[in-house]
Amino acid sequence: MSAEVLPPLTTGRLQDEFGLLRDGLVVHCYQLTGSYPDAEDAVQETYLRAVRGLAGFEGRSSVKTWLYRIATNTCITALTHRSRRVLPAGLGAPATDPGVHVYSDESIAWLGPLPDAVLSRADEPGEVVVLRESVRLALIAALQYLPVRQRAALLLREVLSWSAAEIAETLDVSVPAVKSLLQRARRRLDELDLEGERLESPDLELERVLLDRYITAFEAGDSAAIRQVIHDDFSLEAVPHPVWFQGVHVCIPFLERNFSSRNGNVRMLPTRANGQPAMAGYRRDDDGVLRAECLWVLTLVDGRFSRATKFEDPDLVTAAGFPVQYSETFPVDRS
Numbered sequence: 001m002s003a004e005v006l007p008p009l010t011t012g013r014l015q016d017e018f019g020l021l022r023d024g025l026v027v028h029c030y031q032l033t034g035s036y037p038d039a040e041d042a043v044q045e046t047y048l049r050a051v052r053g054l055a056g057f058e059g060r061s062s063v064k065t066w067l068y069r070i071a072t073n074t075c076i077t078a079l080t081h082r083s084r085r086v087l088p089a090g091l092g093a094p095a096t097d098p099g100v101h102v103y104s105d106e107s108i109a110w111l112g113p114l115p116d117a118v119l120s121r122a123d124e125p126g127e128v129v130v131l132r133e134s135v136r137l138a139l140i141a142a143l144q145y146l147p148v149r150q151r152a153a154l155l156l157r158e159v160l161s162w163s164a165a166e167i168a169e170t171l172d173v174s175v176p177a178v179k180s181l182l183q184r185a186r187r188r189l190d191e192l193d194l195e196g197e198r199l200e201s202p203d204l205e206l207e208r209v210l211l212d213r214y215i216t217a218f219e220a221g222d223s224a225a226i227r228q229v230i231h232d233d234f235s236l237e238a239v240p241h242p243v244w245f246q247g248v249h250v251c252i253p254f255l256e257r258n259f260s261s262r263n264g265n266v267r268m269l270p271t272r273a274n275g276q277p278a279m280a281g282y283r284r285d286d287d288g289v290l291r292a293e294c295l296w297v298l299t300l301v302d303g304r305f306s307r308a309t310k311f312e313d314p315d316l317v318t319a320a321g322f323p324v325q326y327s328e329t330f331p332v333d334r335s
Contacts, residue, residue, distance in 0.1 A: 132275025221259030
């Protein structure tokens with residue numbers, strides 16, 4: 001029996017396939033780059049490269065595999081001469097003085113979050129749970145320690161379940177070379193010891209309750225109430241500030257020093273990012289309007305929060321599906 005002859009890949013069919021796969025490609029590129037804006041740029045470049053290479057598509061793989069192959073190599077090219085992205089905790093020891101001067105440093109390549117709004121649209125619904133686990137903030141930060149080709153091989157194998165032969169074709173290396181890349185990547189992640197950062201399957205009801213308590217306390221500047229929902233070794237970070245804090249003996253006094261400006265000037269909306277509980281933050285400006293300011297990502301372990309990471313970028317609020325200006329009537333979907 002002769003092999004099935006597939007219809008040629010037309011521009012129209014490519015547009016349709018790309019539209020269905022786009023958000024999954026964004027997730028993949030985010031896992032590689034550690035930056036949502038960079039991932040968006042890489043996916044746009046992926047589409048342009050696919051259009052230019054349309055005539056060369058021979059149908060030996062699915063369009064999905066072909067596009068992920070292009071996206072992977074687009075990211076590898078973009079990352080070749082870039083520094084790894086970091087969170088404040090990746091720069092050194094935490095500050096021990098809650099009164100220390102906190103400053104911004106935009107020269108650092110900062111890691112960014114990924115709103116779950118992107119995850120919920122990615123590929124088949126059954127893959128969303130896997131994707132949430134594969135984009136948790138600690139893992140994305142750890143992946144940055146891997147050389148980019150190790151990172152790509154690991155993601156193609158562990159997240160997309162590609163064979164060694166498929167990865168070898170994508171990276172233009174031999175199958176034994178792929179196996180070596182995977183061994184080194186797994187060994188390096190073991191050395192980073194992510195065991196303490198592993199998240200349990202989310203108990204969404206518990207998550208909602210704890211997040212509501214945290215938000216209520218945060219908006220009110222109630223440090224005692226915050227203390228009830230965080231671990232003793234709670235960590236507090238804010239991008240783009242290199243200074244970070246760990247331990248309630250430092251974090252709580254630091255928060256108290258900054259609570260004096262609350263008085264209704266801060267509002268939070270519950271959401272999710274990186275498969276974790278999160279908050280979209282608003283702050284009142286000089287005109288009295290509450291405007292988007294930041295996205296907080298929280299890590300929940302054993303019934304309490306172990307880490308809160310703030311990303312001071314209003315574009316992340318809108319990427320999470322919220323308006324630029326705060327509204328008391330804005331519907332909140334925490335599913």
